[in-house]
Amino acid sequence: MTILKSISGYFNRKSETRKLAAATSQKEKVKRYLEYVEKATARTRQDIAAWNRALSMTNSDDPRNFSLQLLFDDVDIDALLTSQIQNRIQMVLSRPFRLVKEDKTEDEEATNTLTGMAATRKLTATMLEAIFFGYNLAELALAIDVAGKMTYQVSIIPRTNVVPQKGFFYPDYSEDKKIAYREMKEYGTWILEFDSGTRGLINKAIPHVLMKRFAQSCWSELCEIFGIPPRVLSTNTQDPNMLRRAEKMMSDVGAAAWFIIDDTEKLSFANGTVTDGAVYANLINLCSNEISLLISGAVVGQDTKNGNRSKEEASQNLLVNLANSDMTLVEDWWNSVALPALTSLGIINGAGLRFEFEAAKDLEQLWKFTSGSLDRYKIDPEWMKKTFGVEITGEREGSDGPFV
Numbered sequence: 175m176t177i178l179k180s181i182s183g184y185f186n187r188k189s190e191t192r193k194l195a196a197a198t199s200q201k202e203k204v205k206r207y208l209e210y211v212e213k214a215t216a217r218t219r220q221d222i223a224a225w226n227r228a229l230s231m232t233n234s235d236d237p238r239n240f241s242l243q244l245l246f247d248d249v250d251i252d253a254l255l256t257s258q259i260q261n262r263i264q265m266v267l268s269r270p271f272r273l274v275k276e277d278k279t280e281d282e283e284a285t286n287t288l289t290g291m292a293a294t295r296k297l298t299a300t301m302l303e304a305i306f307f308g309y310n311l312a313e314l315a316l317a318i319d320v321a322g323k324m325t326y327q328v329s330i331i332p333r334t335n336v337v338p339q340k341g342f343f344y345p346d347y348s349e350d351k352k353i354a355y356r357e358m359k360e361y362g363t364w365i366l367e368f369d370s371g372t373r374g375l376i377n378k379a380i381p382h383v384l385m386k387r388f389a390q391s392c393w394s395e396l397c398e399i400f401g402i403p404p405r406v407l408s409t410n411t412q413d414p415n416m417l418r419r420a421e422k423m424m425s426d427v428g429a430a431a432w433f434i435i436d437d438t439e440k441l442s443f444a445n446g447t448v449t450d451g452a453v454y455a456n457l458i459n460l461c462s463n464e465i466s467l468l469i470s471g472a473v474v475g476q477d478t479k480n481g482n483r484s485k486e487e488a489s490q491n492l493l494v495n496l497a498n499s500d501m502t503l504v505e506d507w508w509n510s511v512a513l514p515a516l517t518s519l520g521i522i523n524g525a526g527l528r529f530e531f532e533a534a535k536d537l538e539q540l541w542k543f544t545s546g547s548l549d550r551y552k553i554d555p556e557w558m559k560k561t562f563g564v565e566i567t568g569e570r571e572g573s574d575g576p577f578v
Contacts, residue, residue, distance in 0.1 A: 206313065206315075206329075207313060207358065207360045207364055207365060208311075208313060208331055208343055208345075208353070208355060208365065209345055210331065210332060210335050210343075210344075210345050210346070211345055211346040213334075213346070213347070213348070215244060217248070220245060220248055220249075220384060221384060222381060222384060224241075224245065225245060225380050225381065225384070227241065228241035228242040228244075228245050229242065232339070232373070237337055237339045237340065238337065238344075238347065239308075239333065239334065239336065239337055239339075240334035240335070240347040240348075242373070242377070243307070243332075243333045243334045244334060245380065246307055246333075246374070246376050246377070246380075249376065249379065249380050249383040249384070250376065252383045252386070252387070252465075254462050254465055254466070255376070255379055255383060255465050255469070258465060258466055258469035258470050259306055259376075259469055261469075261470065261493065262302070262469065262470070262493070262496060262497055262500060263299060263302045263303070265493070265494070265497040265500075266298070266302055266497055266500050266501055266504060266531075267295060267298060267299060267302075269501065269531045269532065270531070270532045271285075271289075271529060271530065271531045271532065272285045272530060272532060273285045273288060273513075273524065273527040273528065273529055273530075274527065274528050274530055275526060275527060275528075276526060276528075281527055284522060284523060284524060284527055287522050288516075288522055291325050291326065291521075292319075292325070293325065293326050293327055293328045296328045297312065297328050297366075297512055298504060298508075300312050300328060300330060300368060301368050301503070301504050301507045301508075301512075302500060302504065304368040304369065304370050304374075305370055305374070305375060305500060305503070306374050306375045306376050306469075307333055307374045307376060308333075308338075308369075308370055308372060308373045308374035308377070309333065309336065309338045309367070309368065309369040309370060309374075310330060310333065310367075310368045311330070311331040311333075311336045311338075311343070311355070311365065311366070311367050311368075312328050312329070312330055312331070312365070312366045312367075312368070313328075313329050313330075313331060313364060313365055313366075314326050314327070314328060314363075314364050314365075314366065314515065314519070315327045315329065315364075316519070316521075324521070325521070326516065326519070326521050331343070332347075334347050335347045336355075337352075338367070338369045341354055341355060341356040341357075342354060342355070343355040355367075362511075362514075362515060363515050363518050363519060364515075364519075366511050366512060366515055367511070368507055368511065375468060375469060378468055379464075379465050379468055379469070382461040382464045382465050382468075383461070383465065385457065385461050386457070386458050386461035386462065386465075389454045389457040389458045389461070390454070390458060392454055393451050393454035393455070393458075396451050396454070397451070404431040404432060404433070405424060405427075405431070405432040405433075406432070406433060406434075406435065406441055407420050407423070407424055407432070407433075407434050407435075408434075408435050408436070408437045408439070409434060409436070409437055410436065410437055411434065411435070411436040412436070417434070420434050421434065470489070470492070470493045470496065471489075471492035471493060471495070471496050472488070472489035472492045472493065473489065501531045504531075505529055505530055505531065508529035509528055509529050512529075513527065513528075513529055
């Protein structure tokens with residue numbers, strides 16, 4: 175009876191897949207399971223008080239995450255923070271993967287199928303972003319690609335509308351209407367959740383980004399004051415002709431700020447602390463280092479004044495360790511969430527398969543070992559081509575070549 179139910183469920187899923195594929199091929203819009211309202215957001219100056227208010231909203235009895243996620247989007251425009259996050263994400267996305275069987279051998283057909291789908295990379299990136307933003311909720315949809323083959327699309331549900339602490343989705347995050355998305359029948363197949371269980375690394379970077387932004391703003395004002403000092407003209411302001419002449423003169427000469435006072439008045443400027451902005455530079459440098467330490471585990475490629483090769487190599491090794499940890503987490507999410515979903519939808523035959531990244535190879539060192547063994551051992555030409563890209567067409571005549 176269990177076998178009959180499994181077979182029946184399999185064909186039901188296949189039938190649903192074919193129907194959705196046919197609908198997509200006819201340019202029909204595939205219905206979304208979690209519809210949300212697109213909202214315009216106003217950009218205002220953020221500070222530590224706004225961060226504390228957003229954190230308080232996430233810890234209430236009725237938690238909401240939209241304020242914190244909007245703050246995440248605001249600080250994510252910082253160039254350093256973006257580059258550090260992308261360094262970690264791209265290190266994982268650039269690593270090849272494979273689907274292996276229980277006997278540890280690769281299923282090349284399934285691997286090629288998954289690799290050939292454009293949305294696979296986006297799904298992996300969605301998992302990685304959950305490390306930095308705290309969570310991600312993805313929705314799958316079937317589609318027909320330009321070659322006429324069935325594939326899948328990935329759309330990200332706005333994090334502002336999702337509250338993983340309670341398992342609620344808000345179509346409009348400013349209203350109280352909500353949906354328990356984990357109780358939906360599509361959850362685990364069409365709706366995939368990737369929850370890191372934390373608020374995300376960006377949350378810890380917020381104070382450093384805000385202080386860095388403040389220091390940059392103050393430094394730019396200092397540059398304006400010292401670079402283009404204001405101009406003062408003293409004249410008889412009671413005479414309209416002289417006043418108009420003075421205004422025209424000040425408007426025509428230069429672009430600095432100016433003002434006119436009466437010849438009977440006296441104006442003096444207070445002398446502040448004379449500085450070239452070193453205090454702001456030090457604060458910006460401190461914040462940049464803290465951001466780099468948080469995301470990359472070290473100050474990578476920024477301290478050019480005190481930098482050296484050994485320091486940079488050690489920093490890169492720390493970054494590689496973090497990327498390896500990210501790969502382990504992505505493998506777990508692929509094997510526990512994504513691969514079962516794609517298998518149940520009939521997109522890929524992943525039953526009994528496991529997703530894993532290929533181990534990194536030091537090709538320079540490996541070539542040294544291989545070239546040193548050519549005169550003693552026979553080398554597989556296919557392995558040489560796959561590993562080093564060396565095209566071997568055959569052995570030279572009269573040679574006892576080291577190839578099989």
